[in-house]
Amino acid sequence: MPHSRGFRSKSRRILTKRGRDVGLKVTRFLRLYAPGDKVIFDIDPTVHKGMPHRRYQGKVGVVVEKRGRAYVVETEVGGKTKTIIARPEHIMKID
Known part of the structure; x- marks a missing residue:
């Protein structure tokens, strides 16, 4: 039987949280970004909606616009x- 090639395949180590980070943080949902902000993709594996592909984990980008609840980066x-569409719980601003 051939092995699966799903969206989250080969992501066991990349998309895991440490014990102290388990759970949802409300502030990650409420973040606001302006166009031109530099952000880094920090995928939250507990939220599947608006999750970018694992190849973008740790990559840096620039916010272009807000599209619904998500941001175009x-x-x-x-x-x-x-051009990646990701929700705010999967991106983090770089100061």
Whole structure:
């Protein structure tokens, strides 16, 4: 039987939380970002909605616009500019 190639395949180590970080933090849902803010993709594995692909974990991007509850973020991967739609619980502002 062939093995699965799902959206979260090979993500066992990348999408896990340490014991002290388990659970949902309300402040992650309530964050607001302005266009031009630099953000880093910090995927929260407990929330599946608006989750970007695991290849973007740890990548830096720039917020372009807000689209519904999510944000459009542009990032560069392999020399190409990618447009990612992610919810605020999966991105974190860089100061």
